[in-house]
Amino acid sequence: MxxxxxxxxxxxxxxxxxxxxxxxxxxxxxxxxxxxxxxxxxxxxxxxSEISIYTYEGEKPLTEVMQQIAVKENKGQAISHKEDNATLAAYFKEILPTYDEERVYPSDIKKVLNWYNTLQAKGLVTDLAPAVEEPKEEAPVAAEKPKKAPAAKKAKAKKEEE
Structure with a gap:
């Protein structure tokens, strides 16, 4: 999963x-x-999979942030989301040093940590690695051949031209 x-x-x-x-x-x-x-x-x-965290360089996918938490915690539980805001901010700064402190609120950090701990409790942290998509070879598109008009229409068109 x-x-x-x-x-x-x-x-x-x-x-x-x-x-x-x-x-x-x-x-x-x-x-x-x-x-x-x-x-x-x-x-x-x-x-x-569609959620991202604001950083000063752009947006960082939530999957990558959770992977960094898993690495820091050796795939164990992270700190509780019920800690005070200063502790949560300091912890999140260790995980993602470039997160945008003006756009990422304490409530966002609480959600991320709560979600991580929920996934970890269910044993899903090991499955957080993003699926590596192999580059797909594009099949050459066959050029469409122009459709031929029925013979009767061609003959009629030819007579009209004369």
Whole structure:
């Protein structure tokens, strides 16, 4: 499993794993208690693989940030997200020294650490490595041949020209 199937659903605590897509939304399973819920398409849902953290150089994908936490903690639990803001900021500065302190709020750091600890508790930290996409060879596009007009139309067009 990787972060492409892990969801954060607005208004719902914890993380969810995408199970099945339906006509009106999808079914997700909670990583906390294993309960399945249905989520409609109007809900505000974020894929963890699509989330990035602001840095002074640009944006850093959440997957890479979580990998850095895993390396620092030897794939163990990170500090609790319930620590005071100064402790959280200092810890996050160790993980990602170039994070933009004006655009990344303490609440964002708490979410990242909470999500990491949730994934670590479920044994999913080892699977955080991004899938390396092999370069795809583009198949040469065959040039479309112009369609030939039926013989009767050609003859009629030829007579009209004369």
């Amino acid at each position: 990787n972060l492409t199937k892990i969801l954060a659903i607005s208004g719902k605590p914890g993380l969810y794993e995408l199970k099945v897509q339906t006509r009106t939304g999808f079914v997700a399973e909670s990583l906390i208690d294993g309960k399945k819920i249905t989520v409609n398409l109007k809900s505000n849902v974020s894929l963890l």
